[in-house]
Amino acid sequence: MGGEYMGIVLRMFVLVGIMVVVESVAFHDYGDALTKSILFYEGQRSGKLPPSQRMTWRKDSALRDGFQIGVDLVGGYYDAGDNVKFNFPMAFSTTMLAWSTLEFQKFMDQDLQHALEAIRWATDYFLKATSVPGFVFAQVGDPWADHNCWERPEDMDTPRTPFAVSENFTGSEVSAEIAAALVASSMVFKASDPVYSATLLKRASMVFDFADKYRGSYNESLGPWVCPFYCSYSGYMDELIWAAAWLYKATNSPYYWNYVLENIHYLENSVITNIDGTPYVGGSFAEFGWDTKHAGINILVSKLVMTNASSTPFLPNADKFVCTILPESPTIFVNYSPGGLLFKPGGSNMQHPTALSFLLLVYARYLNHSNRVVNCGNVAATPSRLIEVAKGQVDYILGSNPLNMSYMVGFGQKFPQRIHHRGSSLPSTTQHPERIDCQGGTPYFLSYNPNPNLLIGAVVGGPDIDDSYPDSRANFTQSEPTT
Ligand SMILES: *[C@@H]1O[C@H](CO)[C@@H](O)[C@H](O)[C@H]1NC(C)=O
Ligand SMILES: *[C@@H]1O[C@H](CO)[C@@H](O)[C@H](O)[C@H]1NC(C)=O
Ligand SMILES: *[C@@H]1O[C@H](CO)[C@@H](O)[C@H](O)[C@H]1NC(C)=O
Ligand SMILES: *[C@@H]1O[C@H](CO)[C@@H](O)[C@H](O)[C@H]1NC(C)=O
Ligand SMILES: *[C@@H]1O[C@H](CO)[C@@H](O)[C@H](O)[C@H]1NC(C)=O
Ligand SMILES: *[C@@H]1O[C@H](CO)[C@@H](O)[C@H](O)[C@H]1NC(C)=O
Secondary structure (H helix, E strand, O other), X not given: OHHHHHHXXXXXXXXXXXXXXXXXXXXXXXXXXXXXXXXXXXXXXXXXXXXXXXXXOOXXXXXXXXXXXXXXXXXXXXXXXXXXXXXXXXXXXXXXXXHHHHHHHXXXXXXXXXXXXXXXXXXXXXXXXXOOOOEEEEEEOOHHHHHHOOOOHHHOOOOOOEEEEEOOOOOHHHHHHHHHHHHHHHHHOOOOOHXXXXXXXHHHHHHHHHHHHOOOOHHHHHXXXXXXXXXXXXXXXXXXXXXXXXXXXXXXXXXXXXXXXXXXXHXXXXXXEOOOOOEEEOOOOOOXXXXXXXXXXXXXXXXXXXXXXXXXXXXXXXXXXXXXXXXXXXXXXXXXXXXXXXXXXXXXXXXXXXXXXXXHHHHHHHHHHOOOOEEEOOXXXXXXXXXXXXXXXXXXXXXXXXXXXXXXXXXXXXXXXXXXXXXXXXXXXXXXXXXXXXXXXXXXXXXXXXXXXXXOOOEEOOOXXXXXXXXXXXXXXXXXXXX
């Protein structure tokens, strides 16, 4: 009798619990979002597409990249809604795909295979981009001509100029980030393909030596071909230290650890100018992205020194970074929209909540492992609080926001329809086999119709700080997706 009574009470409790959950917390299928976010990379592929290509409205493109100078530079990814291969952000996206996979592969099920393919698509290309001794290719495609045309990658006829850095035309940020991408990826492939892994690691250490020996920013050598598209604002020391930290993680070689220790002070007092002109002093403020690696270095290295007597400056800096993000922190350095989205000025805002949330999640795991909390003044943040903040950002992106819309294409019921993306907005070559030339795409750009091709998994720049989203192709700071 007593047991039956308990059973009824329990069942009532469960029912009440479910009702509360349904009413107050939107459920998002994170597995579906993960699958789609990896699928997105297939839509950005350049080169000869494999039979396994799932995003079938995309076809082969840029099959002669590099041929004009006798180098095979076919492959890699377009960075966003255009058809240029910008190797600096491409390398950062690759490093992040690799880091994500290293951290979370045991939860990835059948998506792991696709993530490995997405990483290899980049690393195969980076092996080509670093195959000529004394040169590292930094970019393929004239960005000015490309941005002037609204053209499918399959039709592209703008100059596919290859740009390289070298001894006298330095570019340490792009070279060192490619080195970081190669070494992080070598760790990913270590078990499943040791030969490929060893090739990536060997190349990574060569490219790192090149980047370190011929120090300089590609701003200087490639000027208007890289600026204002992907100017290096924070210099190249962060990429050199980042690559060295990854090389230490992969090899345990004291050479790389000493490199990190001897150079980290460069970041401590450096003044970084953010894209909007705001100066930051010091290395651990609320920034992590294709240009600025400081926070990533501290979080990455924190795992290696979590229990060591000397963890300075890495652990204090990792904590300081968290304190610039958390909404309740007295030293917060980001904004949150009324609907709860982390917001920084400069456009393509979703790069910030995604990359910063990634660091919060990873740091939460490292902290939890050592039973540590972060103290921001008199506010203590537990690992589960860090996870809660990151989850809030992910939920916002997937639909828990004032517009009830997902900012990932193809996810949920309501999502962006007019993304600023040439291939997605023009009819596919299957629907429209005739060439659409440079200006021929303009009517499609100007049309109010939804894009004909779903770039599934693409996360757009996102809403403005007031949570509004115009869903307009012309409004590229909000409607352009990026890798
Ligand atoms: C770089 O410049 C130095 C000094 O002008 C010169 O000696 C060297 O040959 C140059 N290197 C290359 C690869 O052109
Ligand atoms: C690169 O150029 C941008 C824009 O001119 C400038 O703000 C930045 O300081 C430069 N970076 C370096 C490392 O010279
Ligand atoms: C941290 O301490 C451990 C254990 O004493 C040691 O094996 C490891 O090499 C140290 N790591 C660093 C980066 O100094
Ligand atoms: C935190 O650590 C505990 C005990 O090791 C573990 O059970 C739990 O899954 C960890 N949580 C996270 C988010 O890693
Ligand atoms: C979003 O969903 C909530 C809860 O269902 C509803 O109250 C609100 O009116 C919706 N807002 C919009 C803009 O559709
Ligand atoms: C983009 O949309 C915002 C908000 O609706 C608006 O303020 C801005 O002027 C738009 N920019 C362009 C280039 O259309």
